[in-house]
Amino acid sequence: LNLIHQPKAQLIGLTRFFKPDDIDWTTDIDADPLKIIEFAGRACYQSFHNPAGRTNAEYIENMLDHGHLSVIEHAVASFYITGISRSLTHELVRHRHFSFSQTSQRYVSESDANFIEPDVIASAPEMHDIFQRTVEQAQQAYNDLYTVLQKKHEYVEDKTLRRKMSRQAARSVMPNAIETRMVLSGNFRAFRHFFRMRATEHADVEIRALAIQLLKILQREAYAVFGDYEIHALPDGTEVAASRFSYD
Ligand SMILES: Cc1cc2nc3c(=O)[nH]c(=O)nc-3n(C[C@H](O)[C@H](O)[C@H](O)COP(=O)(O)OP(=O)(O)OC[C@H]3O[C@@H](n4cnc5c(N)ncnc54)[C@H](O)[C@@H]3O)c2cc1C
Numbered sequence: 001l002n003l004i005h006q007p008k009a010q011l012i013g014l015t016r017f018f019k020p021d022d023i024d025w026t027t028d029i030d031a032d033p034l035k036i037i038e039f040a041g042r043a044c045y046q047s048f049h050n051p052a053g054r055t056n057a058e059y060i061e062n063m064l065d066h067g068h069l070s071v072i073e074h075a076v077a078s079f080y081i082t083g084i085s086r087s088l089t090h091e092l093v094r095h096r097h098f099s100f101s102q103t104s105q106r107y108v109s110e111s112d113a114n115f116i117e118p119d120v121i122a123s124a125p126e127m128h129d130i131f132q133r134t135v136e137q138a139q140q141a142y143n144d145l146y147t148v149l150q151k152k153h154e155y156v157e158d159k160t161l162r163r164k165m166s167r168q169a170a171r172s173v174m175p176n177a178i179e180t181r182m183v184l185s186g187n188f189r190a191f192r193h194f195f196r197m198r199a200t201e202h203a204d205v206e207i208r209a210l211a212i213q214l215l216k217i218l219q220r221e222a223y224a225v226f227g228d229y230e231i232h233a234l235p236d237g238t239e240v241a242a243s244r245f246s247y248d
């Protein structure tokens with residue numbers, strides 16, 4: 001039985017920018033997501049000659065400050081996220097501006113699935129034992145049900161369909177803690193809103209840990225858009241983040 005304690009997010013996609021041939025414009029950074037945002041802002045006012053002499057970071061900060069946020073929707077990032085529970089993804093998919101592709105429990109067998117153990121449960125042997133016993137029993141029940149269901153569905157000739165029919169029923173005994181994996185894409189505005197909602201102390205610790213991981217990656221890739229989010233450690237060692245700007 002494999003128990004997981006940390007989500008793993010890997011950046012797999014990021015916006016590229018191609019300057020139109022007929023526009024004479026340069027800026028002081030190389031990062032494509034930041035370029036497309038400044039370009040979109042300047043397109044609104046056709047101010048490609050930068051009369052105020054602003055840096056890209058100053059330009060974006062001004063837009064964040066004024067809530068001119070549709071421009072940051074032009075930059076998009078995609079992540080491959082593993083080591084997360086179905087309870088986390090149930091909360092994550094509530095964020096309607098993200099796009100998701102999640103492992104199918106009907107197509108992929110869960111017979112040797114991993115489980116996400118909350119740190120607070122792992123911290124005490126008696127809780128850890130209850131957790132481990134329970135997920136082992138659930139996995140055993142899944143495997144036993146699958147065997148019986150496959151017999152019941154013997155009349156189905158298509159083997160893939162037969163396995164799906166068995167897995168879709170057997171999965172009902174699996175707990176929230178079961179691991180799932182997904183590709184998540186979203187524009188920078190959707191990510192900023194996600195951090196405001198899920199990087200706070202009020203959010204569940206697992207989705208908060210994921211939010212902080214995504215924030216750190218996006219700060220590395222696009223500091224001008226995410227650098228205002230300050231990360232602090234709480235007394236329990238977990239992290240939270242908050243922005244000084246009022247809009248998202
Ligand atoms: C601490 C915490 C506790 C929670 N507890 C519960 C709970 O007990 N039960 C529960 O069901 N949910 C709960 N939620 C989920 C919460 O209600 C939201 O569904 C979730 O956080 C998604 O955020 P959002 O509503 O801002 O929408 P997102 O989908 O992230 O959209 C971002 C923004 O776009 C706008 N928007 C998107 N769709 C619409 C629309 N259809 N109409 C108008 N404006 C729209 C809104 O301004 C919205 O804030 C909780 C969330 C948190 C952070």
